[in-house]
Amino acid sequence: MSNSPINRRDALLASAGILATAAAPASVSAQAPQSSPSPVGGSTILKSQSLAPLMGAPVQLGKAENGAIVNQAALDAHAKTFPPRRETIKVADNIWVMQTPSVGSAFIVGTDGVIVWETGDNLEDGKIYREEIRKVTDKPIKAVLYSHSHEVLGTAPLLEGEKDVLIIGHPNLNANLQTSGVGAYFPETEPLQWARVYQYFNAFLPNEGPDGKWGLTVELGARGFVPVNHPVKHGEEMTIAGIRFQFFTEGSTDSSDTMLVWMPDQKVALNNVLWPYAPNIYTPRGSLWRDPRAWRDATRVLRDLQPEMLIGQPTLTLKGKDAIFAHLNNYLDFSNLMLDQTLRGILKGLGPEDLIDFVQLPDHLRNDPYLAEIYGLFAWYPPYIAEYALGWWDGDAATLFRLPRKEVALRLVPALGGRDKVIALAKEAQQNKEYAWALELVGYLWRLDPGDTELRQLKADLLRTAAQHTTSMIARPVSLTAALALEGKAKVPRLVPPTLEQVKSFGPGEFVDRHRVRIDPVKAKDTDAMIRFEFTDADNKAVALHVRRGVVEYVPDAGRYYRKPDFTLALTREGWTKLYLNQATVAQLADRNELKVVGDAAACDRVLDLFDKFEPEKNTLVPASGVGRL
Structure with missing residues (x-):
């Protein structure tokens, strides 16, 4: 197959039974009605600074002083x-x-x-x-x-x-x-x-x-x-x-x-x-x-x-x-253009995903060194603006009933010919330097079997290549980190929990309130129990969590709540942090005199066991210290 991305696109359209739309004339009569952009022909993917390097456009790779392989345009x-x-x-x-x-x-x-x-x-x-x-x-x-x-x-x-x-x-x-x-x-x-x-x-x-x-x-x-x-x-x-x-x-x-x-x-x-x-x-x-x-x-x-x-x-x-x-x-013009052209695209009927390659920079902005696409990718911005403006729906009535992506994968992979055929298609896209499309194909298999050894290595290879080709200082390390994790060369935390310093910097009920989202509704479906927390280092302020058949209500003033607690814990914010981070149980803290409990400590722990836990073996528990530019 030809390595020319334009010819490849035409061939794909033809194989789908669709003719590529001819290029629009240079000018349009004032009397002639203007049609909406064609949904198939005239793609601007190859003009997109964000996507072109991952969809067949020529890319020159370079090396930073430490040997890191980076798109030379980004280095420059x-x-x-x-x-x-x-x-x-x-x-x-x-x-x-x-x-x-x-x-x-x-x-x-x-x-x-x-x-x-x-x-x-x-x-x-x-x-x-x-x-x-x-x-x-x-x-x-x-x-x-x-x-x-x-x-x-x-x-x-x-x-x-x-x-x-x-x-x-x-x-x-x-x-x-x-x-x-x-x-x-x-x-x-x-x-x-x-x-x-x-x-x-x-x-x-x-x-x-x-x-x-x-x-x-x-x-x-x-x-x-x-x-x-x-x-x-x-x-x-x-x-x-x-x-x-x-x-x-x-x-x-x-x-x-x-x-x-x-x-x-x-x-x-x-x-x-x-x-x-x-x-x-x-x-x-x-x-x-x-x-x-x-x-x-x-x-x-x-x-x-x-x-x-x-x-x-x-x-x-x-x-x-x-x-x-x-x-x-x-x-200033960049901010205006990104917003105004996104809104223009929305008015033309484009949904968030359609907008990915719709907004293009004029040459004078593209060539300003302070507008280089070396941090975020421009392709991220229009969908983000559109979803903030109107939500995820793209205006097509059919997408009101869209399936979860795993359900799509369950049906699409057999339609494409099964696992081996999808792997072959992904490798073909890789050969054609269409790395973004190859990752899309791999994603369908990934949702069905993330433990597939061959698939993991292929995904790692594609992510490493994508990292080297993108100009983004965000996309590169995220993609490389994922590649190293797939190869077993890096342990990457899924969550980074708060530190004691952070917990203590808030009011005593803040992280008790945050804890409610970790309830497992299936495990807790038959539970009705209330835990009262009295913070001895905050004037005995009392808050509570009421577990009510799979749902948790945070009670900011436990003394005025309509029911009495089943358990009362008198503790400091440090003691609560140990419970919150699963570093100790109620029974253990009570044995060490780090809290006082009214009620059965073991029964209280069984209620707290209904909540998801921070698991040190799955999360590198790095302190959430302050960081620079975000």
């Missing part, structure tokens, strides 16, 4: 906007940028003190930043400025020995940092989201070699967050150490606590708006809704200041008013 784009190494650079008479390829910081020396922007991803970053500052000046640190809630975890060691420091940030920041930082719609999903975060920040990949780490590699560690003590209003002005600052909080990027810092006398902006790649509107870990309009608004505020120097996170420092203005205009 990365070099244009990312700092090459950790170093401190003087960018103005009183401003130094402390940059790395994954996180950035800066400090400004004023008349009688230092102002620090960003504190890093962990305690080690904060220590390094302090050392770098002390190489330049011994003036005290007067203020810390947070651009948003991600790079704020090195503050404690940075400020060691300092007094009366202003911690300036968005009014939402402290509340957002109370959670683990992954931005969950439903906090109950955070253990799964953290497992995904570890994957796409290269945590399970080797340091060197073809499968080596590449892209944003964040070292997760202990948190040193110091809360904001001066939340600012949009447009608020302050003078700190003789330096004038203005702060802007309208619009947002990857979190709802974005703060833009403006130094009007020097025309310098410090920002988390212009990233070294396109705005990442959707992230596969499953974050809170990222509204393209909010990113657009934040970009507009920054653009209209017309800065002459732009210090970013974690980009190279940009200088030159005209160049900065042009990049910010393009950035």
